[in-house]
Amino acid sequence: MTLFSGIEREAVGGRDPGISAEEWQARIDLAACYRIVSHYGMTDMIFNHISLRVPGEDGHFLLNPFGFFYDEVTASNLVKVDADGQIVSKTEHGINPAGFVIHSAVHQSRHDVACVIHTHTRAGVAVSAQKAGLLPLSQHAMRFFNRVAYHDYEGVALDLDERDRLIADLGQKNVIFLRNHGVLVCGPTVRSAFELLYYLEMACKIQVDCLSSGQELVIPSDEVAERTAHQYESVSDNIMQNKDWIAILRLLDSTSPNFRH
DSSP: OOSSOHHHHHHTTSOOTTSOHHHHHHHHHHHHHHHHHHHTTOOBTTBOEEEEEOTTOTTEEEEOOTTOOGGGOOTTTOEEEETTSOBOSOOSOOOOHHHHHHHHHHHHHOTTOOEEEEEOOHHHHHHHTSTTOSOOOSHHHHTTTTOOEEEOOOSSTTOTTHHHHHHHHHTTOSEEEETTTEEEEEESSHHHHHHHHHHHHHHHHHHHHHHHHOSOOOOOOHHHHHHHHHHHHHHHHHHHTTHHHHHHHHHHHHHOGGGGO
8 A cells, every 4th residue: 555546646746635745845855865875875775764854743754664775765655753763654664663763862852953864884884983083084074073973882773771872972963973883964954964974975985095095194283174174164055055955856867766756
């Protein structure tokens, strides 16, 4: 059983009549994020999550259906859950509640955050396991200088008590390395969260490449790194004006347009 029939969907331009226009747009953006994360190879089989607050519905979130690859996620098969991971919308799909433990912690404590992305990429896990953490070895990394948190590994995220400790470690930052596990980023929009993830992943890849080269490394001063981070904060949104996200949607529309379904 699907959320709505093809006839009903066509009648409202692809949207279930029971879903608001705001929620449907959120579903499209979130499905697009799953697809672009897959496009850049930042998935871990059917695991990990990208979650998004449902506009106008306090305490409700959209999440991927468990058992689907990221490139199979669509606007209509996303699952709506509450803060405890309980499904609150009609669907034939389930979710992976263990993975949502981390997300729900962030959503409940950070009301400025709409989107949370968690990954287990090879480079992200590698840097999470390095005692020094993320180093300012590249321009990509310097945008995160003194703006990254760390949370020590406690086992598979099944313990609800861990949420308090993770939130305390995250504080008001939007990026956290989960030691020996992966990374988590969050933002007020899907686009802003993905931007953080993309450049964080690039920074981690560059760091792994640098450290494996065996060559002496040049590390900029703290002053230069902080100035660079501030420059990103000051000019990024003014320059981007969502142009990167528009380009992403254009790419997906040409390669896998069914994410909108």
